[in-house]
Amino acid sequence: MAIKVNLKVNGEDASSVVKENTLLVDFLRENLRLTGTHVGCDTSQCGACTVHMDGRAVKSCTVLAVQCEQVEISTIEGIGGADNLHPMQEAFRECHGLQCGFCTPGMIMSSIDLVRRERELDEDIIRKGLDGNICRCTGYHNIVRSVQVAAKKMRN
Amino acid sequence: MxxxxxxxxxxxxxxxxxxxxxxxxxxxxxxxxxxxxxxxxxxxxxxxxxxxDISSMRGIREEKDCVVIGALTKHEEVASSELLHNAIPSIADLAGNIGDAQVRNRGTMGGSIANSDPAADYPSAVLGLGAVLVSDKREIEADEFFLGMFETVLEEGEILKEVRFPKPEASVYKKFPNPASRYAVVGVFVARTMGLVRVAITGAGPCVFRAREIEEILTKDFSAEAIRNVRLDADLMNDDMHASADYRANLCVVMAQRAVRELI
The missing domain is CATH 3.30.43.10 (Uridine Diphospho-n-acetylenolpyruvylglucosamine Reductase, domain 2)
Known part of the structure; x- marks a missing residue:
């Protein structure tokens, strides 16, 4: 069986016919070939699959594509490119907020939502705010710095 | 799947x-x-x-003596609700510490309550405040609602629509979270209303329960010292890789003491 779902991805109409049990992350990666969104654990723990659903960070491995009727999805591909990095991407580059890079797309999507959500962004709030994203390289220190630098730029 | x-x-x-x-x-x-x-x-x-799409099941509103939360209201909406921060801040605080930010953007209060996971946070607020659970068929008192691990009195096909939380004089939720999952190893919800104290504990047993012994003592003497020597029955506690039954039994009292100290 399959079902039609009407949604936008990165500002463009991405309405498609999908199987009911297709996960949002698989729809993005397999159907739309947006492979910047990663699958780390597939058990809603690591956060590598984080995308924005109507502006809020969600784990796309724990959302069905059919649940996205009339929803706007943003992925890492939608927030900036090589020539026009989003301030959060720029800050991760400047502050060495990544090493292997696997967790980075999810980390950046979560961080953008964190800056939107929290007025004050001290180290504790950033670490707690990103506790749904796991990084096995950096030790998080430079990720925290990246978010602090990006938050200043995003708010100016 | x-x-x-x-x-x-x-x-x-x-x-x-x-x-x-x-x-x-x-x-x-x-x-x-x-x-x-x-x-x-x-x-x-x-x-x-x-x-x-059932929008009538979403949202937070204040009524005379209570706050009504729609079952489909997301944890993040509860955590950031100004109404709740003023009326029953312990619920907003509880919701803001469920799982992680992405989970709170999707997970719903009603889903958590109807599921009755032994380590879920919300059931402790429901039982601790003596809330009323409103389904499509009836109204259910919190004391009647939770039956066991993943088991409630909800019948096949019955839908939990909203929950009415009576406003306490003071309440607080103290959780000892598992550092990886943020699920409650033990979570204690303490509420005071008109001299009466209710203490609901989640994470420790097969489902949320009231610690009557602690309630009775605190109703007479509301101090952390008064409950110091309470020993809960470890045979009734969960015993797993995260914590032994003895550890949980002890932790219940420790977390209850922390809750009481915060309310004094």
């Missing part, structure tokens, strides 16, 4: 009708327990009935 049929009803009546006609239906709210369970094939419903 196995295949299933997907439904998206617009009203509660439509949802219950679809459920009745299904072979093995399951309602879908935030999906943050159900979808992982389906991936592991621990659950295999033939039909998913997505409640997302």
């Amino acid at each position: 196995y295949g299933f049929k997907y439904h998206r009803p617009q009203t509660i009546e439509e949802a219950t009708k679809i459920f009745a006609a299904c072979e093995e239906g399951s309602y879908l709210a935030g999906g943050h327990t159900l979808l992982p369970s389906m991936k592991q094939r621990l659950a295999a419903p033939t039909d998913l009935i997505d409640l997302a």
